[in-house]
Amino acid sequence: ETGVTQTPRHLVMGMTNKKSLKCEQHLGHNAMYWYKQSAKKPLELMFVYSLEERVENNSVPSRFSPECPNSSHLFLHLHTLQPEDSALYLCASSQGVATETQYFGPGTRLLVL
Amino acid sequence: KNQVEQSPQSLIILEGKNCTLQCNYTVSPFSNLRWYKQDTGRGPVSLTIMTFSENTKSNGRYTATLDADTKQSSLHITASQLSDSASYICVVSPTGGFKTIFGAGTRLFVKA
Numbered sequence: 012e013t014g015v016t017q018t019p020r021h022l023v024m025g026m027t028n029k030k031s032l033k034c035e036q037h038l039g040h041n042a043m044y045w046y047k048q049s050a051k052k053p054l055e056l057m058f059v060y061s062l063e064e065r066v067e068n069n070s071v072p073s074r075f076s077p078e079c080p081n082s083s084h085l086f087l088h089l090h091t092l093q094p095e096d097s098a099l100y101l102c103a104s105s106q107g108v109a110t111e112t113q114y115f116g117p118g119t120r121l122l123v124l
Numbered sequence: 125k126n127q128v129e130q131s132p133q134s135l136i137i138l139e140g141k142n143c144t145l146q147c148n149y150t151v152s153p154f155s156n157l158r159w160y161k162q163d164t165g166r167g168p169v170s171l172t173i174m175t176f177s178e179n180t181k182s183n184g185r186y187t188a189t190l191d192a193d194t195k196q197s198s199l200h201i202t203a204s205q206l207s208d209s210a211s212y213i214c215v216v217s218p219t220g221g222f223k224t225i226f227g228a229g230t231r232l233f234v235k236a
Contacts, residue, residue: 013169053128053226054168054213067223101167112158113224115167 014038017102017116024092025124032087032119034102042108043085045077048099048118060085061108092123127151128216130227138235141204145230147197147214159188159199160213162229168213171199201232209234 015036024030036043045057059067060079074096076088085102099118105111128149137143149157156175160168172181172188174197180189185202201208214227 013167015167051133051228053228056223069223103167112170112173115169117166 013114013116015102015104015114015116017100017119019119020117021120021122023122023124024089026092026094028092029088029090031089032100032102032121034085034087034116036083036085036102036104036114036116038104038114040104040106040114041082042105042111043079043082044103044105044113045085045087046101046103048101054101057087059108066108089121092121094123097121097123128214128225128227130212130214130230132230133228134231134233136233136235137204139204139206143201143204143232145199145201145212145214145232147199147227149195149197149214149216149225149227151216151218151225152195153219155217155219157188157190157197157217158215159186159197160215162211162213164210171212204234206234206236208232 018033042061044059047055047057056069057071058077063079074091078086099120101118102116103113105113131146156173158173159171161171162168171186172183174181174190176192187200190197211229211231213229215224217224
């Protein structure tokens with residue numbers, strides 16, 4: 012285990028649903044990340060939080076809304092998603108940002124119908 | 125065009141054989157280059173990390189090399205095992221900023 016947990020592991024939702032993904036890190040890290048991983052494509056950085064402040068929003072549609080209530084927890088709120096949003100959503104944490112090694116959770120496999 | 129390109133896209137080898145995965149990048153300047161292993165259904169796990177001034181780094185049967193002049197890195201796996209079947213991802217951290225740039229990965233299949 013990497014010390015980063017994600018729930019749920021699998022999620023199926025309709026385009027009109029609202030759901031949330033949860034990430035928790037037990038490593039005492041200061042930075043947390045959301046990534047999207049689609050088949051045969053590089054990981055796409057979505058959001059970066061450092062000390063609970065959002066420091067990067069990589070042109071992500073507003074139907075994805077992150078929340079970082081403290082340095083150990085990160086949420087991704089989902090609403091009115093599209094089928095092309097189906098992917099593996101990975102959470103990661105690191106001691107600092109950018110140059111530090113990131114520790115990834117197992118991901119949430121999302122299917123939007 | 126992605127700034128980190130990996131080859132081959134996929135590779136099948138027999139258990140016990142060696143293999144080498146390639147990573148070409150255009151990111152410059154960069155702080156470090158990492159190789160991650162991602163098992164099916166799991167998140168990536170860091171294997172090696174090299175700064176721009178390092179040429180090689182080993183982690184057990186995994187050896188990464190870096191040639192900053194040609195902007196190439198390779199990951200060599202020795203005496204492959206079935207558990208080496210996974211995706212291997214090359215990641216480059218540009219100097220400054222928060223973004224790390226991921227390659228699309230090489231999918232390795234080790235057959236008995």
